[in-house]
Amino acid sequence: MGVLEDRLPENILFTTVDKFLNWSKKSSLWYMLFATACCGIELMQTGASRYDLDRFGAVFRATPRQSDLMIVAGTITHKMADRVKKLYAQMPSPKYVIAMGSCANTGGPFYKDSYAVLKGVDRIIPVDVYVPGCPPKPEALIEGIMKLQERIMEKKTLVKK
Template sequence: MGFSVVKNLIDGRKNWAARSSLWPLTFGIMCCALEMMAAGTGRFDTERFGMIYRPSPRQADALIVNGPISHKVAPRLRLLWEQIPEPKWAVAMGECASTGGKYYQSYAVIGGADEIIPVDVSSIGSCTK
């Protein structure tokens, strides 16, 4: 009887951790995407904090956008956003994803991700080393 109580307690904690973890989907286009990939490696290891990268938008609860949004990728970004189940959050990582960066005046760039999807958190600045 004591073993089942401990097992239920551990299972409850594991379920709470899975419920409370951030499972992001990355939408990386340029140099900030390289930094996002590096965050998942052994040196930084974001998985130990419960951040598990998902390959499918239907499994994710956050969308991390990197790089400027062009006219060509905007429909794909919108489609990915619509496939993420509620509750969901969007993070614009870096200056390019937030405002378009130095590519904002280009004919191909729309601007920041907030012009396509509702962005909850923006981080301004270049992510490259």
């Protein structure tokens, strides 16, 4: 602290506006309660007491209007794709997407033989983090959320366009 040492009361921190805003965003990732197949069971497990996602500031919401994170957990069929796009559009910005599991990443085990399954959710909405696995374990999803938090911390909010 140099010249400021011992001249300020306790509990004062210095930071940049960007860092403060990013810290606020990464510490309150409210994810939409949304699962379409077996990966959803792992998502529920991650949110439950054993893995306790709440400690990262990530709590689930029952509506897209209160969510800033969509975790796509499960297979997305072409029939479902429009609904996913609509849900994403209803989320307020800034908003983020994690593709959880092989189905959300690429179509997974249905990639080759199914005419009904979307070959990756990034074909319809932007994805920030991909979590591999079939299904990914809760530890993997937590790592994905931590990666997203790292990416959020790198963002520049106060940049002239």
